[in-house]
Amino acid sequence: MKRKRYALTCTILILLLIAGIALDLNAGYAKIPLSELFTGNPVLLNLRLPRVLACVLVGAGLSLSGSVLQGVTRNDMAEPGLLGINAGAGLAIAAYILFVQGGHTNYSVMMPILAFIGSGTVFLIEYRLASKNGKVSSKKLLLVGVAISLAVSSLTTILMLRMPDSEYAFVQNWIAGNIWGADWQGVIMLTVGILLIGSVIYYFSRTLNGLMLGHSIAVGIGIDPPKASRRFLTGAIALSALCASVGGGLSFIGLIAPHLCRRLVGPNYQNLLPACALCGGVIMVFADIISRTWFLPYEMPVGITAAIIGAPYFLYLLVKE
Numbered sequence: 001m002k003r004k005r006y007a008l009t010c011t012i013l014i015l016l017l018i019a020g021i022a023l024d025l026n027a028g029y030a031k032i033p034l035s036e037l038f039t040g041n042p043v044l045l046n047l048r049l050p051r052v053l054a055c056v057l058v059g060a061g062l063s064l065s066g067s068v069l070q071g072v073t074r075n076d077m078a079e080p081g082l083l084g085i086n087a088g089a090g091l092a093i094a095a096y097i098l099f100v101q102g103g104h105t106n107y108s109v110m111m112p113i114l115a116f117i118g119s120g121t122v123f124l125i126e127y128r129l130a131s132k133n134g135k136v137s138s139k140k141l142l143l144v145g146v147a148i149s150l151a152v153s154s155l156t157t158i159l160m161l162r163m164p165d166s167e168y169a170f171v172q173n174w175i176a177g178n179i180w181g182a183d184w185q186g187v188i189m190l191t192v193g194i195l196l197i198g199s200v201i202y203y204f205s206r207t208l209n210g211l212m213l214g215h216s217i218a219v220g221i222g223i224d225p226p227k228a229s230r231r232f233l234t235g236a237i238a239l240s241a242l243c244a245s246v247g248g249g250l251s252f253i254g255l256i257a258p259h260l261c262r263r264l265v266g267p268n269y270q271n272l273l274p275a276c277a278l279c280g281g282v283i284m285v286f287a288d289i290i291s292r293t294w295f296l297p298y299e300m301p302v303g304i305t306a307a308i309i310g311a312p313y314f315l316y317l318l319v320k321e
Helices: 002-025 042-073 085-099 110-130 138-160 165-176 184-203 205-212 215-220 225-247 253-265 269-293 302-320
Strands: none
Touching: 002 042, 002 253, 002 269, 042 184, 042 205, 042 225, 042 253, 042 269, 085 110, 085 138, 085 165, 085 225, 110 138, 110 225, 138 165, 165 302, 184 205, 184 225, 184 269, 205 215, 205 225, 205 269, 215 225, 253 269, 253 302, 269 302
């Protein structure tokens, strides 16, 4: 019965994802028949399709990252945006643009590297501040994450004030969650990165299930919690940094999808991870549809739409805790 429910859930998510992609391809100021995708329409093929696929991949990657963070820290509200991981990526990118490479308009391989360095540094500081005797307090981690996120965001704003208008606009759009790396190069990089990192995480999903049981039980079944936690956290940060380098400072996607999927398929990470990837893609693509259609002829950054959707759910979880 559980297998049938899991298969049905994944089937529904896949159908929603296909429907969302079809709707998103035709969203925007100009309506173009989807049949022209097969005739080589340059707008659909080179502009809309890579953007839609980038949205789906970013949603999937952030959902996987949030799911792993929640499992390792045993904190239901852990998420790349709330823990300041995205803020760290933004600070590193802003510093690079200001001090090293001004006028950054094209996609660069440096973006994911910088995002990973910034994200990893911020999370390492938070992890050390929230840990005591090798154990991490989940509540303390959230509070420290919010505080450091605000500090890092303020420092990023200070750097932005020293930038020319074009660079300021780029970083501002990045922070707002604008899918700026919406080209085939970004799509390929996201696809390869998410498949590689996600496959490794899925391969060790049983270890992640063990960590969810607590430190003592994990040790009892042969898991080295500190070592396993470091590996999973590295993977989660890498996923978040990869998505941030293309999608900017998106928040709440990594919070909503894991919670919804736990209610749908249960807490077993062997089932949860694939469902999270699908659910994150669905949420992200429909958020993109809203951001491109509600304010025509203008377009709102998808990160703002995601925050509008996710903020009430976060408040609900906060009150519930």
